[in-house]
Amino acid sequence: xxxxxxxxxxxxxxxxxxxxxxxxxxxxxxxxxxxxxxxxxxxxxxxxxxxxxxxxxxxxxxxxxxxxxxxxxxxxxxxxxxxxxxxxxxxxxxxxxxxxxxxxxxxxxxxxxxxxxxxxxxxxxxxxxxxxxxxxxxxxxxxxxxxxxxxxxxxxxxxxxxxxxxxxxxxxxxxxxxxxxxxxxxxxxxxxxxxxxxxxxxxxxxxxxxxxxxxxxxxxxxxxxxxxxxxxxxxxxxxxxxxxxxxxxxxxxxxxxxxxxxxxxxxxxxxxxxxxxxxxxxxxxxxxxxxxxxxxxxxxxxxxxxxxxxxxxxxxxxxxxxxxxxxxxxxxxxxxxxxxxxxxxxxxxxxxxxxxxxxxxxxxxxxxxxxxxxxxxxxxxxxxxxxxxxxxxxxxxxxxxxxxxxxxxxx
Numbered sequence: 001x002x003x004x005x006x007x008x009x010x011x012x013x014x015x016x017x018x019x020x021x022x023x024x025x026x027x028x029x030x031x032x033x034x035x036x037x038x039x040x041x042x043x044x045x046x047x048x049x050x051x052x053x054x055x056x057x058x059x060x061x062x063x064x065x066x067x068x069x070x071x072x073x074x075x076x077x078x079x080x081x082x083x084x085x086x087x088x089x090x091x092x093x094x095x096x097x098x099x100x101x102x103x104x105x106x107x108x109x110x111x112x113x114x115x116x117x118x119x120x121x122x123x124x125x126x127x128x129x130x131x132x133x134x135x136x137x138x139x140x141x142x143x144x145x146x147x148x149x150x151x152x153x154x155x156x157x158x159x160x161x162x163x164x165x166x167x168x169x170x171x172x173x174x175x176x177x178x179x180x181x182x183x184x185x186x187x188x189x190x191x192x193x194x195x196x197x198x199x200x201x202x203x204x205x206x207x208x209x210x211x212x213x214x215x216x217x218x219x220x221x222x223x224x225x226x227x228x229x230x231x232x233x234x235x236x237x238x239x240x241x242x243x244x245x246x247x248x249x250x251x252x253x254x255x256x257x258x259x260x261x262x263x264x265x266x267x268x269x270x271x272x273x274x275x276x277x278x279x280x281x282x283x284x285x286x287x288x289x290x291x292x293x294x295x296x297x298x299x300x301x302x303x304x305x306x307x308x309x310x311x312x313x314x315x316x317x318x319x320x321x322x323x324x325x326x327x328x329x330x331x332x333x334x335x336x337x338x339x340x341x342x343x344x345x346x347x348x349x350x351x352x353x354x355x356x357x358x359x360x361x362x363x364x365x366x367x368x369x370x371x372x373x374x375x376x377x378x379x380x381x382x383x384x385x386x387x388x389x390x391x392x393x394x395x396x397x398x399x400x401x402x403x404x405x406x407x408x409x410x411x
Contacts, residue, residue, distance in 0.1 A: 070353050071191040075198035080237040086203055100203040117272045211387045222384045227377035232364030239360045248278035250319045258311035262304055264296045
C-alpha cells in the first residue's frame with residue numbers, strides 16, 4: 001500500500017487515464033445547451049400562448065355576456081358623444097344633473113327628428129309606392145310569360161302552390177323562428193333600457209365609476225392606468241364624432257344627390273334613411289341602398305335602377321375604403337390599414353356588433369399603448385387617492401356651507 005502525504009497529489013496507477021480538468025457538470029451542460037435563437041423563440045412562444053389563452057377566455061366571456069356587454073359599450077360610445085354637452089353646462093356653473101338631462105333630451109330629439117323626417121316623407125308617397133310596386137309585379141309576371149322564359153300562368157300558380165305547401169310543411173320551424181324573433185325583440189327592449197340607464201349614470205357619475213374601477217388595481221399602477229385610460233377616452237370621443245358627422249353625412253349626401261340627379265322620387269327621405277342606417281355598419285348600408293334601388297326600379301325602370309345601384313356601390317366603396325380609413329385613421333391616430341383590418345376582424349369575430357365596436361376599441365388601445373410606452377404620466381402620484389381627498393374636501397365644504405345657511409336662517 002502506498003502512503004500519501006497530505007498535500008501530495010495522488011500517483012497515477014498504471015493503466016489509468018487522467019480526467020480532463022474541464023469535465024465539470026456545468027461544462028457538460030453547456031456543451032449540450034440549445035442555441036440562443038431556439039431558447040428565445042421558446043420563451044416568446046409560451047408567453048404568446050398564455051396571452052392567446054387569456055384573449056380567448058375574454059372573448060368567450062364577452063360572448064356569454066353579450067346581452068350585457070353590447071348595451072354597456074353602446075352606452076359608453078353615447079357617453080363619449082354627449083359628454084361635451086355636460087361639460088358645457090358645468091363650465092357655466094350649472095348643475096351637472098341639468099347637463100345630463102339636456103344631453104339625454106338632445107339624443108331623444110335627434111332620433112325622433114330623424115324618425116319623423118323619414119315617416120313624414122314616406123307617408124306622402126307610401127300609397128303611390130305601394131301601387132307602383134303592384135304594377136311592377138304585374139309587369140314582372142307578364143315579362144316571365146314572354147320568351148325566353150315562356151312561363152304560363154299555370155306554372156306560376158303551381159310555383160306559388162309549392163311555396164304554400166312548403167310553408168305548411170314547415171310550420172314548426174316557422175313557429176320556432178317566430179319565438180326566436182320574440183325573444184330577440186325582448187332582448188332588444190331590455191338592451192335599450194340598459195343602454196339608457198347606463199348612459200344616464202355614466203354621464204352623471206362617470207368619474208367616480210372610473211376611479212372605483214381603478215381602485216381594484218395596485219396603487220403603484222394607478223397613475224399609468226389613469227393616464228392611459230384618459231388617452232383612450234379622448235380617441236373614442238373623436239371616433240364617435242367623426243363617425244356621425246362625417247361617415248353618415250357622406251353616405252346620406254352622396255346617395256341623396258344621386259337619387260336627385262337620376263330623378264328618383266323621395267330623394268330627401270332616401271338621404272335621411274341612409275343617414276340613419278349608416279350607424280349600423282354593412283347591414284345598414286346594404287338595406288338603405290336596397291331601398292333606394294327599389295324605388296328607382298318601380299318608378300324609373302331597370303336601367304335607372306342599375307345606375308342607382310352603381311351610385312350606391314360607388315359611394316359606399318369610396319366612403320368605406322378611401323375616405324373613412326383616411327379620416328378616421330387620422331382622427332384617432334390609427335393607420336388606415338389598421339382601420340380596415342379592425343373592421344374586418346370585428347365582423348368575423350363579433351358580427352355586426354364587432355364591426356361597430358372594432359375601430360373605437362382599436363383606437364383606444366392604440367392611444368393607451370402609446371401612453372404606456374412613452375411613460376406619459378407623473379410618477380409618484382396616485383389619482384385615486386387624490387380623487388378621494390378632493391371628494392372629502394368637497395363634502396366638508398358642502399357640510400360647512402349647510403351649517404352656515406342654517407345659522408343664518410336661525411339668526
